[in-house]
Amino acid sequence: MFQENLISLRKLNGLSQEELAEKVGISRQTLSKYETGEAVPDIQKCKKLANIFQVSLDDLVNYEKDENEFGVGVPPKGKHIFGMVKVGDKGQIVIPAKARKIFRIEPGDNLIVLGDEAQGIAILKEKDFMGMVHKIRTGQ
Known part of the structure; x- marks a missing residue:
C-alpha cells in the first residue's frame, strides 16, 4: 500500500521523483526504490513525506482505497469521502456509519444544515455550531 500511496500522492501533487527526493533530502534513486518496494523509508522520512x-x-x-470511493487517493488530514447518499422523497438522507462514528453523531443529536450556493451544504452538530457562534460573539 505504501508504494501505491506514495506514487499516487507524488503524481497528484505534480512532483517528479527528483523534486520530491529533494524535498525529503534523499536521492532520486532512493525515492525510486521506495516506489518500487525495493526499500522502505525510516520513520523520520515517512513523517517528512506525510x-x-x-x-x-x-x-x-x-x-486502502474503498470500492465506494470515486477514484480519489489518500485524503488530506481530517478530510473524508464517505460515499454517496440518496435523498428521499421528503429530503431525508442517511448519514453513513463511518461518518457518524468519526463525528460522534448519536441518535437524538440535533444537527445544523448550512448552505452556500457556491460551495455547497455543510452539516454540523448543534453544540459545535453554537460553540463557534459563542466564540465569534465574545471575540475569543
Whole structure:
C-alpha cells in the first residue's frame, strides 16, 4: 500500500521523483526504490513525506482505497469521502456509519444544515455550531 500511496500522492501533487527526493533530502534513486518496494523509508522520512503531502502518517502507510470511493487517493488530514447518499422523497438522507462514528453523531443529536450556493451544504452538530457562534460573539 505504501508504494501505491506514495506514487499516487507524488503524481497528484505534480512532483517528479527528483523534486520530491529533494524535498525529503534523499536521492532520486532512493525515492525510486521506495516506489518500487525495493526499500522502505525510516520513520523520520515517512513523517517528512506525510507532512509534505499533508496526510496522516497512518494513511500514507496503510490507506486502502474503498470500492465506494470515486477514484480519489489518500485524503488530506481530517478530510473524508464517505460515499454517496440518496435523498428521499421528503429530503431525508442517511448519514453513513463511518461518518457518524468519526463525528460522534448519536441518535437524538440535533444537527445544523448550512448552505452556500457556491460551495455547497455543510452539516454540523448543534453544540459545535453554537460553540463557534459563542466564540465569534465574545471575540475569543
